[in-house]
Amino acid sequence: MASGCAKRGGCPSDYVAVSIAAICFLVLLSRSVLPCLIHKAPRNNSSSFWIPVIQVFSSFNLLFSTMMSINLLQFKTKHWWQYCYLWSVWVEGPLGFGLLMSCRITQAFQLYFIFVKKRLPPVKSYVFLPLVLLPWIFGAAIVQAKRPLDSQCHMGLEWTLPVAGLNALYVLALLAFTRAIRHVEFRFDELRDLWKGILVSATSVALWVTSFVLNEIHTDTSWLQVTSRFVLLVTGGILVIVFFSISSHQPLLAQISFKNRQEFPRMGLALGIHDSGLLFRKEEVRPVDPNEPLDKLLLNKRFRKSLMEFADSCYAGETLHFYEEVYEHGKIPEGDSIRRIYMARHIMEKFIVAGAEMEVNVSHKTRQEILTTQDLTHLDLFKNALNEVMQLIKMNLVRDYWSSTFFIKFKEEVAMDKEGWSLSPPRMSLVQGSDDPFYQEHMSKSSTSRYSSPS
Known part of the structure; x- marks a missing residue:
């Protein structure tokens, strides 16, 4: 039989393994928390926040x-909280590896319905996740009832193999969902993360099973006991770091670089939706006529920015932000279904779902039409909601804006910049000579400046 620290714990390698596991968890915690703290990322109540x-x-x-x-650790006396069935059966199983795998399966399930079926999942994540976890709970209850563990928390081979089979079953379930979405061209490496999770989890299960079997069977070999439990804990530490990824549900955070302290980007920027055409100052600073239709006024970027600042000061900015996000959504080509789905899902989570970060005031019928849509790429997905929001802007915000200091400031800026020309720096063209559409304009300007005498 094994003796000394091999049996009671507290070997030098045990403390090394504990240190490695602690470092791994701290790295995991920093990866999940720091982006939100540094860049002040908004928190919502959807699965994109709670699953990570x-x-x-x-x-x-x-x-x-x-x-x-x-x-792994040596305790002089036995305490009630060292109960084997608490840690080995319940916390390590359903609340540990089982819950971790269930989260990834839930993410893959959601990605399948959103990007393959092009609609929201029929089952909410807070319902689907416990359903996926049920086999682990039933298995833990059976082990608790049969009580196969000895005083050293070891179970026989007849129990080790079924537990290993349950682990493998969850890896296979994740593999099945991942294969179903393998053809989708994701923008934020969701598929790569899922394949990485499958590879790491399968490797970890193989190492765990090998180490676990050796630890359970060869209880009389001291060096094997020490080595196997070292591998078990270190493998778990590596698993939680490599396996964890938030890009599947928070793609904006995936774009943040710790080296570049940039502001938290909008989804439109993350998807590469940019303004089309050149912007000229004469278009941006033209006087605003309050009698013009609101949809025409909002096409003026400077006016829209001024109105949005006024709305934010009144704590009613969600309507203008919703308009701008839907406006960007409309710029995505109809055939680009992947980007349209990303943007539509982002708008839903930010403005439409109950309790959203910037929930807009739309009718229940309109809200349900959006949330139960069978086509997330539909061109008129947000049409009714946008019409209702525009009515709110007309009736409330715009009327108050005309008499506010924000409008006075806007008119002053228009007056000051009225003589200006271009808001953007001179355009550099990679085309040379007569093939450059700007070539004649450049030549005429340079010729005029060259031969005109100074006044």
Whole structure:
């Protein structure tokens, strides 16, 4: 039989494994929290926020329960909280690896319906996730009832293989959903993250099964006991770092670089939706006529910016922000279904769903039409909602804006910039000679300036 620290725990390699696991979890925590803290990313109540939070929670459970269940630390006396079935069966199983895999399966399930079926999933994530976790809960209940663990938290081979099979079943389920979406051209590496998760989880399961079987069967070999539990914990630490990814549900955060302290980008920028055509100052600073239709006034960017600042000061800016996001959504070509889905889903989570970050005041019928749509790429998906929002802007914001200091400031800026020309720097063309459409204009201007005498 194994003796000394191999049996009771507390070997030098055990503390090294605990240190590695702690470092891995801190790295995981920094990856999930720092982007939100540094860039002040908005928090919403959708699955895009809660699933990554649950992943962090399950990662901690997996590492801590592994440490507690395989006797890595040496305790002089036995405490009630060292109960084997608590850590080995419940925390490490359903609340650890099972919950971690269930989160990724839920993400793959959502991606399948959104990008393949082009509609929102028929089952909410807070319902689907517990359903996926049920096999783990039933399995843990059976182990709890049969009580196969000994005083050292070891179970026999007849129990080890079914547990390994349950782990493999979840990897296969994730593989099935990932294969179903493999043809989708994602913009934020969601598919790559899922394949990476499958590879890492499959490798981890293989290492775990090998180490677990050796740890359970060869209880009389000291070096094998020490080595196997070291591999178990270190593999778990590597798993939670590589396996964790938030890009599947928060693509904006995936674009943030810690080296570049840029502002939190809009979805339109992340998707590469830019303004088309050249902007001339004479178009931007033209006087605004309050009698013009609102939809025409909002095409003036400077006016829209001024009105949005006024709306934000009145804590009613969600209507203008919604208009701008829908306006960007309309710029995406009809055939670009992937980007249209990204943008539509972003608008839904930000403005449409109940309790959203900037929920707009639209009728229940309109809200349900959007949330239950069978085609997320439909051109008129937000048409009714936009009409209702435009009515709110006309009746409230615009009327107050005309008598506000923001409009006075806007008129002063128009008057000051009335003589200007271009808002953007001179355009550099890669085309040379007569093939350049700007060539004649450049030549005429340079010739005029060259031969005209100074006044």
